[in-house]
Amino acid sequence: MSTPCKEALSIRSNAHSASTQIAVGVRKIALAASFSTVMSLIMMSSAAAEWDVRGNVTGEFTLFPHTPIHSANQASNFSLSTEMEFYSEVGNAGSLTITPFARIDRHDSERTHVDFREFLYTHVGDTWEARVGLGKVFFGVAESLNLVDIINQTDAVENLSTDQKLGQPMVNLLLIRDWGSIDLYLLPGFRERTFAGVNGRPRLPVPIDADSARYESGDGNDHIDLAARVSTVAGDWDLAAHVFHGTARDPELQFDPTLGALVPFYAQTTQIGLDAQATLESWLLKTELVHRQGDTFDNHTALVTGFEYSFYDIQGSGADIGIVAEYLMDDRGEDGPALLQNDALIGLRFALNDSNSTDALLGVIHDFDGKGSILSLEANRRFGSSVKGTLSYTGWSVSEADSALIAFDREDNVRLELGYFF
Amino acid sequence: MMFNNAKYQSTPRAFCLAALCLSTTIVCTTALADQAAKDRGLEIAIAVQAQDDGFGDSESAMTMTLINRAGKESVRRMRSRILEVPGDGDKSMSIFDEPADVKGTASLTYSHANEADEQWLFLPALKRVKRISSKNKSGPFMGSEFAFEDISSQEVDKYDYTYLGDETVDGIAVHKIEAVPTYKHSGYTRLINYIDTERLVPIKVEYFDRKNAALKTLSISDYEKHMDKYWRAGKMEMQNQQTGKRTVLTWSDYAFQTGLSEKDFNSNSLKRLR
Numbered sequence: 133m134s135t136p137c138k139e140a141l142s143i144r145s146n147a148h149s150a151s152t153q154i155a156v157g158v159r160k161i162a163l164a165a166s167f168s169t170v171m172s173l174i175m176m177s178s179a180a181a182e183w184d185v186r187g188n189v190t191g192e193f194t195l196f197p198h199t200p201i202h203s204a205n206q207a208s209n210f211s212l213s214t215e216m217e218f219y220s221e222v223g224n225a226g227s228l229t230i231t232p233f234a235r236i237d238r239h240d241s242e243r244t245h246v247d248f249r250e251f252l253y254t255h256v257g258d259t260w261e262a263r264v265g266l267g268k269v270f271f272g273v274a275e276s277l278n279l280v281d282i283i284n285q286t287d288a289v290e291n292l293s294t295d296q297k298l299g300q301p302m303v304n305l306l307l308i309r310d311w312g313s314i315d316l317y318l319l320p321g322f323r324e325r326t327f328a329g330v331n332g333r334p335r336l337p338v339p340i341d342a343d344s345a346r347y348e349s350g351d352g353n354d355h356i357d358l359a360a361r362v363s364t365v366a367g368d369w370d371l372a373a374h375v376f377h378g379t380a381r382d383p384e385l386q387f388d389p390t391l392g393a394l395v396p397f398y399a400q401t402t403q404i405g406l407d408a409q410a411t412l413e414s415w416l417l418k419t420e421l422v423h424r425q426g427d428t429f430d431n432h433t434a435l436v437t438g439f440e441y442s443f444y445d446i447q448g449s450g451a452d453i454g455i456v457a458e459y460l461m462d463d464r465g466e467d468g469p470a471l472l473q474n475d476a477l478i479g480l481r482f483a484l485n486d487s488n489s490t491d492a493l494l495g496v497i498h499d500f501d502g503k504g505s506i507l508s509l510e511a512n513r514r515f516g517s518s519v520k521g522t523l524s525y526t527g528w529s530v531s532e533a534d535s536a537l538i539a540f541d542r543e544d545n546v547r548l549e550l551g552y553f554f
Numbered sequence: 555m556m557f558n559n560a561k562y563q564s565t566p567r568a569f570c571l572a573a574l575c576l577s578t579t580i581v582c583t584t585a586l587a588d589q590a591a592k593d594r595g596l597e598i599a600i601a602v603q604a605q606d607d608g609f610g611d612s613e614s615a616m617t618m619t620l621i622n623r624a625g626k627e628s629v630r631r632m633r634s635r636i637l638e639v640p641g642d643g644d645k646s647m648s649i650f651d652e653p654a655d656v657k658g659t660a661s662l663t664y665s666h667a668n669e670a671d672e673q674w675l676f677l678p679a680l681k682r683v684k685r686i687s688s689k690n691k692s693g694p695f696m697g698s699e700f701a702f703e704d705i706s707s708q709e710v711d712k713y714d715y716t717y718l719g720d721e722t723v724d725g726i727a728v729h730k731i732e733a734v735p736t737y738k739h740s741g742y743t744r745l746i747n748y749i750d751t752e753r754l755v756p757i758k759v760e761y762f763d764r765k766n767a768a769l770k771t772l773s774i775s776d777y778e779k780h781m782d783k784y785w786r787a788g789k790m791e792m793q794n795q796q797t798g799k800r801t802v803l804t805w806s807d808y809a810f811q812t813g814l815s816e817k818d819f820n821s822n823s824l825k826r827l828r
Contacts, residue, residue: 184828186654186657186658188654188655217658217678219828227826227828254826256826258817259817261822261826268681269681270680270681270682270683272682273684273685295680306822308817308820308822313822363821365672365821370685409685411672411685411686411687413670413687413689414687414689415687416685416686416687442687442689442690444687444689444690444692444693444739445690445692445693445741448692448741448763448764450693450694452690452693485693485694485697486697487620487622487628487697487698488697489656489696489697514653514655517628517629517652517653517654518653518654518655520655551655553653553654553655553657554654
């Protein structure tokens with residue numbers, strides 16, 4: 133694409149986003165209002181009930197050392213977020229968990245958002261559990277990417293590690309058997325992935341118009357998805373298998389010339405997968421495998437496999453060092469949509485195991501097709517009894533101009549987070 | 555807190571030893587004396603454990619205060635549940651209340667006398683249950699002077715014992731017993747247990763590091779009897795002689811036979827633990 137064309141696109145997209153921003157703003161205010169109404173209703177109606185509350189307020193400061201592709205993007209950013217969990221028992225066997233989350237971002241209106249991570253009623257029977265509401269569920273064993281983690285949508289504006297999730301509407305039935313357990317999920321209502329806005333960083337060179345998302349299913353985001361998972365522990369092995377039918381959580385970003393933006397397209401998919409971990413003394417061997425079929429993409433298989441090895445209490449110091457190595461494969465190959473299709477993660481984890489819980493992580497994801505690599509560093513420690521600090525760095529090293537990574541070439545960043553926990 | 559009695563058929567072993575030693579009277583006497591000390595040590599260890607048999611299940615709350623050389627304190631709070639498993643090690647679950655950044659983090663342990671423990675960790679922010687390695691015996695528990703092996707389920711099979719005689723500690727008559735860890739990856743060459751002769755509970759433990767140098771001393775006090783049978787300590791203080799740091803554990807809110815069963819100790823219940 134030639135440069136003038138790109139600029140024309142970005143002008144168009146800015147004009148577009150100016151008009152939608154008002155609508156988005158109104159929607160956000162409405163959300164915030166309904167959110168606070170619901171919260172106050174809960175607090176009032178349950179004055180008698182006992183609420184167990186925990187949460188945090190976290191400030192985040194980010195520096196981007198490279199000049200941005202778009203002059204509108206800033207060299208630094210400040211953001212404030214809070215997550216609170218309210219838990220109360222309901223009767224003898226029930227409980228209600230409400231976990232609101234909110235973020236305000238200095239520059240990115242897309243990152244300024246609220247969500248209920250959970251608004252979930254749980255009922256516990258003798259050999260079963262039932263959950264209804266907005267919930268959060270984790271599947272998987274790997275460190276680099278959790279291919280099998282398909283229930284919740286990624287709240288991708290939060291960070292690039294894909295571990296922050298949006299609350300998913302669900303009806304879940306867990307059946308507990310002697311040999312393990314069976315989870316059945318009915319998932320009404322789809323959550324669209326969040327993306328950084330035009331004023332946010334890191335962002336892709338071309339804007340993403342998340343509000344114009346398209347769906348393969350005529351039901352759009354009202355498609356009812358189904359999932360089931362069986363899991364068991366067999367000695368040193370933790371094993372699980374799942375099946376999913378419905379709207380794929382990971383959209384394909386399609387360029388729309390009229391909008392001058394990338395538009396997320398959500399395909400229908402049927403997925404089966406496995407995850408397994410063997411815990412053999414200091415070795416953890418991990419594998420996640422999925423096979424996906426759909427009408428709008430090539431049927432494919434993807435894999436994450438590797439190990440974690442730990443040296444404990446080194447020289448009697450109490451400190452640990454762990455080594456993580458994982459290989460990531462997607463058989464659609466270099467030209468497919470998966471960024472990590474023939475890549476490896478090598479990671480080192482240091483834990484001092486001191487009273488401040490000081491630890492550090494170093495990770496490199498390297499592409500074997502020569503496209504480039506991603507370096508991440510992270511250090512954590514506690515200050516006093518309630519404050520936790522995290523200093524992190526993410527850098528992209530791009531070796532080919534046509535690499536998908538080129539989008540992030542100028543988005544290297546250093547981030548400091550200070551969280552107050554209660 | 556059961557143990558495998560079959561492992562303690564020590565009489566035939568002593569008999570064989572005696573037969574082998576018939577020719578050299580001096581060696582024989584020493585060996586027999588050694589064996590007698592081992593038998594006596596084991597006998598006391600078994601008696602200590604045996605009086606705890608049948609507790610079924612229990613719950614308790616713990617406050618851990620870390621004190622560094624300068625006297626600066628940091629506090630952790632957690633609650634635990636234990637299920638007695640006849641014929642094997644206990645099952646236990648713990649949840650952190652403090653420090654706040656780890657609030658809700660919970661662990662599940664299936665301890666075993668002779669094989670590796672099985673352990674899972676629940677990380678509430680990600681709703682993730684992780685199976686973790688239980689190899690780390692000697693590392694510090696939450697930055698304290700207690701190692702994982704100090705706070706894990708104490709099974710008779712985990713040590714070889716030698717009775718060293720009777721003494722008095724703080725005016726209390728005690729049996730002095732040396733215990734040598736038999737499990738892998740221990741940070742100790744040996745422990746010296748001081749067992750109250752009357753109540754059959756430890757009131758002091760001395761730990762010796764991998765170089766057999768004095769490392770730590772644990773003082774256990776404020777015992778209370780629950781359900782007319784089960785002694786539980788109210789306070790444990792671990793002093794590290796090598797670093798000058800210490801950790802004080804206080805226990806409270808003990809409850810016994812609260813109706814817990816196997817189904818309360820799996821990864822599903824771990825996720826729900828409050």
